[in-house]
Amino acid sequence: MTRVLGIETSCDETAAAIVGRDADGAPKILSNVILSQIKEHAAFGGVVPEIAARAHVEALDGVIEAALDEAGLALGDVDGIAATAGPGLIGGLIVGLTTGKALAAACGKPFLPVNHLEGHALTARLTDRLNFPYLLLLVSGGHTQIVHVAGIGRYERWATTIDDALGEAFDKTAKLLSLPYPGGPSVEKAARKGDPTRFAFPRPLKGEKRPDFSFSGLKTAVRRLASELAPLSNTDIADICASFQMAVAETLSDRVARSFSRFRADYPELVDPALVVAGGVAANATVRRTLEELCRREGFRLVAPPPELCGDNAAMIAWAALERLERDMVPSDGLAFAPRPRWPLDEQSAPVIGAGKRGAKA
Numbered sequence: 327m328t329r330v331l332g333i334e335t336s337c338d339e340t341a342a343a344i345v346g347r348d349a350d351g352a353p354k355i356l357s358n359v360i361l362s363q364i365k366e367h368a369a370f371g372g373v374v375p376e377i378a379a380r381a382h383v384e385a386l387d388g389v390i391e392a393a394l395d396e397a398g399l400a401l402g403d404v405d406g407i408a409a410t411a412g413p414g415l416i417g418g419l420i421v422g423l424t425t426g427k428a429l430a431a432a433c434g435k436p437f438l439p440v441n442h443l444e445g446h447a448l449t450a451r452l453t454d455r456l457n458f459p460y461l462l463l464l465v466s467g468g469h470t471q472i473v474h475v476a477g478i479g480r481y482e483r484w485a486t487t488i489d490d491a492l493g494e495a496f497d498k499t500a501k502l503l504s505l506p507y508p509g510g511p512s513v514e515k516a517a518r519k520g521d522p523t524r525f526a527f528p529r530p531l532k533g534e535k536r537p538d539f540s541f542s543g544l545k546t547a548v549r550r551l552a553s554e555l556a557p558l559s560n561t562d563i564a565d566i567c568a569s570f571q572m573a574v575a576e577t578l579s580d581r582v583a584r585s586f587s588r589f590r591a592d593y594p595e596l597v598d599p600a601l602v603v604a605g606g607v608a609a610n611a612t613v614r615r616t617l618e619e620l621c622r623r624e625g626f627r628l629v630a631p632p633p634e635l636c637g638d639n640a641a642m643i644a645w646a647a648l649e650r651l652e653r654d655m656v657p658s659d660g661l662a663f664a665p666r667p668r669w670p671l672d673e674q675s676a677p678v679i680g681a682g683k684r685g686a687k688a
């Protein structure tokens with residue numbers, strides 16, 4: 327069995343995991359340890375990079391030990407060591423990358439720097455043994471993208487946000503409504519008791535030919551409404567959240583459908599086209615339901631990894647490295663690899679003005 331230790335420290339989760347592949351080809355998660363820093367950042371209403379970096383330094387060794395223990399392995403038993411090298415917050419990247427390199431050098435194992443977005447992109451091959459090609463919808467705090475995944479290292483960004491990421495829109499909406507951090511789960515919880523038809527929020531770019539996303543207009547509409555209605559009752563807050571989610575769902579459906587048409591045109595012979603959803607926002611039940619309905623309508627298969635593998639984790643980093651290790655795609659200069667706070671998955675794609683302002687997160 328090939329086994330890889332992965333380390334993830336690009337944002338506010340300190341994580342280590344070991345994944346492997348059986349002789350019969352089945353992927354295995356041998357351990358998956360995630361230590362969230364939510365408590366450290368809650369008082370500030372968002373991730374504070376300096377606090378995150380310090381917390382990673384303090385926690386990482388213990389998290390790696392826990393991952394090895396859980397898998398019943400010693401460091402010398404793994405075939406490779408991987409760490410997220412970007413995109414992400416520079417302090418955290420340095421901590422994970424330096425630790426990974428040091429461990430690899432000390433035990434003479436190959437070291438693989440991993441693109442965090444590639445981790446998200448390949449998770450469905452770990453959980454569902456999905457074959458290439460497929461479409462990936464990545465919806466997280468820092469990214470909202472549709473990526474055509476053609477093979478390992480063969481990624482084409484077909485759509486991206488021209489302003490805020492979807493998770494960011496959830497987080498900002500929560501902040502405007504004084505809901506607790508992290509915002510996404512708070513908005514989802516409040517929305518459960520709300521009326522999604524009470525407020526008609528905009529559906530940005532809906533019907534447009536270009537396949538991109540935009541969410542800042544939605545956030546502005548929430549801000550305007552909240553100040554008009556102030557002081558807000560609990561019912562107002564619930565209705566705003568439910569109406570916001572409804573607008574998000576409709577926008578997503580419309581935008582993703584555009585890329586479906588392109589995918590079908592590119593692969594007319596493919597009988598079982600798949601859409602993979604990944605990133606923290608993929609944990610949202612309304613978003614999942616919307617995508618399920620869209621896929622059913624359009625003849626696509628929705629592959630949604632379990633929520634703990636949709637958000638940031640190290641199993642996806644170890645897995646991306648394992649896929650590369652198996653194909654002899656190990657960089658010869660891994661130990662010299664410098665962190666890349668900005669590292670697009672598709673190096674060919676032109677940057678979009680205004681996109682990813684929070685930038686570092688994935």
Ligand code: KG4
Pocket residue numbers: 337465466467468469492493494496497508509510511514605606607608609610611636637638687688
């Ligand atoms: O992928 P992720 O864990 O971290 C990075 O951004 O890298 O995604 C975090 C984002 C945050 O914006 C958070 O508010 C959002 O995902 N999120 C959700 C939910 N859970 C997390 N958004 C909507 N509904 C949720 N249940």
Ligand code: ZN
Pocket residue numbers: 442446466605606637638688
């Ligand atoms: Zn992520």
